[in-house]
Every structure is written in C-alpha cells, then in structure tokens.
Amino acid sequence: MALLTPHKTINYYHWITEVLGNLWLLKNAGLPINYVDQYLMGHSGAAWQEKILQLAGMQPERITPIGDLEDQFIDRMLLPSWGEVTSHSLPDWLSDAIHASIGFSRPQAPGTRRVYLSRQNASRRRVLNEHSLIERLRAHGFECHECGDLSFRQQQDLLASAGVVVAPHGAALTNLLWCAPQTDVIELHAHRHQDQSFHLLARQLRLRYRSHSIAGPSHSSRTREDDLELDDCDLAVVEWLVRDALNNTAT
Structure with missing residues (x-):
C-alpha cells in the first residue's frame, strides 16, 4: 500500500498536487503504478477524481479511501516524501510531475x-x-x-x-x-x-x-x-x- 494523501476530505488543489505529485515520486523511484496493490487517499468518488485517476492509469480496484481503513492492520506502507517542502512551497518539479502523471501537454502560446x-x-x-x-x-x-x-x-x-x-x-x-x-x-x-x-x-x-x-x-x-x-x-x-x-x- 502507498499513501498518496493523508486527508479524508480534501479540496481540488491539495488533492491534485498531492496525489499526482506522489504518484510521480513513486514512478521516479522505479515503482510503476501497477507495482503497488492499493493506493490510500481521500476519495469521494467525485467525477473529476475518477477522470484524473483514469488518466493516470490507475485501476479502480487499487483505490482505498482513507475513510475505509479504520481498524485495519497494514503490513507495509510506502510514504513518498517531499523533503523540506510542502504543497504550499511547491517543489520545482511539481508542475512537470502533474503534467507527466496524466499525459498532459501544455499549449505553447496563450489563447484568446x-x-x-x-x-x-x-x-x-x-x-x-x-x-x-x-x-x-x-x-x-x-x-x-x-x-x-x-x-x-x-x-x-x-x-x-x-x-x-x-x-x-x-x-x-x-x-x-x-x-x-x-x-x-x-x-x-x-x-x-x-x-x-x-x-x-x-x-x-x-x-x-x-x-x-x-x-x-x-x-x-x-x-x-x-x-x-x-x-x-x-x-x-x-x-x-x-x-x-x-x-x-x-x-
């Protein structure tokens, strides 16, 4: 099991930065998404969460909402670390990591x-x-x-x-x-x-x-x-x- 975000309820900003940032850290450490059996995260089943996880290549059966974990024993937990930074200080790799995690390519020039x-x-x-x-x-x-x-x-x-x-x-x-x-x-x-x-x-x-x-x-x-x-x-x-x-x- 890997912890992607420790919050039971979490807003759009923190969920995207923490879930996709931590997924990228795991992949960058040589752990592809299918290596981990279960990903622990705040998960309400909102349509935007489902779409993002789909784009990231995560199967629904690998998702464990934090609220479902009470009174359970976890034998092994992977805890990605941002070191000295948080989602409020933004590591310099974060935006590229988010884009890479869901296969997003930014437009080259502003729109109108x-x-x-x-x-x-x-x-x-x-x-x-x-x-x-x-x-x-x-x-x-x-x-x-x-x-x-x-x-x-x-x-x-x-x-x-x-x-x-x-x-x-x-x-x-x-x-x-x-x-x-x-x-x-x-x-x-x-x-x-x-x-x-x-x-x-x-x-x-x-x-x-x-x-x-x-x-x-x-x-x-x-x-x-x-x-x-x-x-x-x-x-x-x-x-x-x-x-x-x-x-x-x-x-």
Whole structure:
C-alpha cells in the first residue's frame, strides 16, 4: 500500500498536487503504478477524481479511501516524501510531475479567451458584489465560469484556451496548470489571506502573475477566510490590472 494523501476530505488543489505529485515520486523511484496493490487517499468518488485517476492509469480496484481503513492492520506502507517542502512551497518539479502523471501537454502560446472564475457557489471567500466586478470585466470581453459546473476536461480546455484569467483565491486556480506560458493571471484575495500557493505555481509555470489585496466587508472579522467586497477603488485597480494584461497580450 502507498499513501498518496493523508486527508479524508480534501479540496481540488491539495488533492491534485498531492496525489499526482506522489504518484510521480513513486514512478521516479522505479515503482510503476501497477507495482503497488492499493493506493490510500481521500476519495469521494467525485467525477473529476475518477477522470484524473483514469488518466493516470490507475485501476479502480487499487483505490482505498482513507475513510475505509479504520481498524485495519497494514503490513507495509510506502510514504513518498517531499523533503523540506510542502504543497504550499511547491517543489520545482511539481508542475512537470502533474503534467507527466496524466499525459498532459501544455499549449505553447496563450489563447484568446478572457476568463473570470467565480466562487459564487462557495461557502467562503466569495466576492459579495460580484455583479459589479463582472459588469466591468464583461466590458473587456470576459466570460464568467464556475468551475464546479464543469467537468475536469472542460476545465482543462477552458484554461488552456485562456489569455487572461481573473479569479478570487480558491481551488479553481489549480487549473492554472493547464495554461500556456505567458498567460496573464490576476488573483484577488483578502488582506489577511496572503497564501502564496498560486503565485508560486504561476511562477513555476512561467505565467504573468498579478494580485490585488482586498479588505473584507465592514461586518467581517477580517480573517483569512473572509468574503471579499470590492469598493470603487478596488474595482478601479482590478480594471487597471486587466487593461495592463490586455495591453501585454496585444504586444
């Protein structure tokens, strides 16, 4: 048995980075996927998980959800190690490992689509006045998507065809993995949520990354999980960043 991720419930970003990163480490150590009888991981049976594991060449009978392992004795466990790094510090091999694990080839040049990734159906870190933001973005030719409404393949295709991506901080930005080098990315995050995961991922992928820090709404506790509420100044800054990104794509 091999442990791919120790979490029973896990989001899209951590699942993809940990499961595919650890699969690659095992293969790089000379252990092909069929060498291991069972892979232990957080597994809900979500369609995107099933598709990714299929692309990685893993048969369903080799999957053991962590929640099914209570009161069982394990004779031998393989534990891939990232050494001194974690999924929040991103080892320099990670994005290439993810691509290799599922046979993904990145496009060579950015696409032409202008994409906003919404969190309107999330329970936290939403943009409360998103209608105001979307109105400004649509004036620049943006389309709005909720990644939870898309299949894994649709998410790959969407981001591979993007030239500019705008999104609040959240797991949907994991899909930067499918962008071409030099794609422009603008991340919006709460003032106290200075998580660098997607900045590091963008740098590793050679994307052109920008971010804007936004205070929470007046009634908020101003924590790292705050919803966002953009005032007129924030909206103007985001629009300036968008114009700058569009100017880059035109040159």
